[in-house]
Amino acid sequence: MSNPSVVLQRVARDFADAIPQADVEAQHSRWKAGIGPFEEENQIEMILDELPADRAGEIETEVPYPGNQQRCDLVVETDGVSLPIEAKLLRFRLDNGNIDPNMYKSVFSPFPERSSSSMLTDAKKLVESGFDQPTGLLGLYYEKNDEEYEQLRGEKVAEKFQRDVSYWYDIDIETAAIKPFDGLQHPHHQHGAVITWLLSDD
Template sequence: MTTVTVLDQFARDIASVIPQIDTTAEHRRWQPGIGAFDEKVQIERILEHLEQQSTHYADTRTEVRYPNSDQRCDIILDRDGVQIPIEAKLLRFYRDNGDLEPAAYSTVYSLFSNSLVADAQKLAASEFETSRGLLGLYYEPADEVPSSMDAPKLAEKVTRDVDYWYDLTLTTQTIAEFTDLRHPVHQQGAVITWELTE
């Protein structure tokens, strides 16, 4: 398998399990549904479901130390001999009550924080001797979403920003959509994977 096929299948498999997880996701503080949970909990639940459904994800690891620093990589995907370090981000621009979340933009685009764009640079500077990837878990309401915030435009802007700021080649591999979630705001979305090449 190649990095491209592994990242593509990973996105599609995640998109298939998110609605399953959503049916039983209950939060103590927020409204029901997986979209209300934080990034770490979502990744844990998603990987747990994937491991239960397929032996392809049995060797997946999380919070793995970078070879050249004390930083931790969110996911090391190991599939048929292909190992891919992946940094993941929750791409959620709305709060539980439907208000816009201003801090979400820095989570994606900031150069000065632990953002998706900055994660591309972090991966490029790492000493992982493999291809690298980014993963975005994007949520939106079923209606009233500004067209500038949809998954394809977000994916494209991330690739342009990574190229502009860091002169790195980031390619969107897959945008796998999911729908019919229970949360009244985080009702649908997409799993986005990118491949980072030198």
């Protein structure tokens, strides 16, 4: 049986390897070329299409939460491990390179809203769900070239998110992986990382 942390490391590596492949033909009708401007659901679909068949076959999408109508983005079934994972974009820059005024809230807000959830509230939702523990989170992080805010770089975002989960909730969390990717087409979303976290209510 695989260790859940190892599974999250492998998923992060597989996604990071697939993103440049998905980027090659990623054309948006409104934004500049590249995978970066696409929304989370579209990016996940494009990434999964580029995974080797055996890896993609381990991942089920839009899996219902036990006992309710909500759906979990990904569930990885491998080597005796069933690992539910919620995914979020960590893209703090718009298509034109300016700061996205809504992204910070969609990642770090601890306040649940009826129509949407943040990555932070997703952590609480996963741990309180009927899914077996542990569970995971996956962030698709894009970094602007020469990003002037050091706090918006991948390692800093991973560290802050881990601190915020610990601050707001009684949840054990560790950063499982930060797997970089680069060489993408978009002028402001050329590189980044796939970041995964392991959650547990132990």
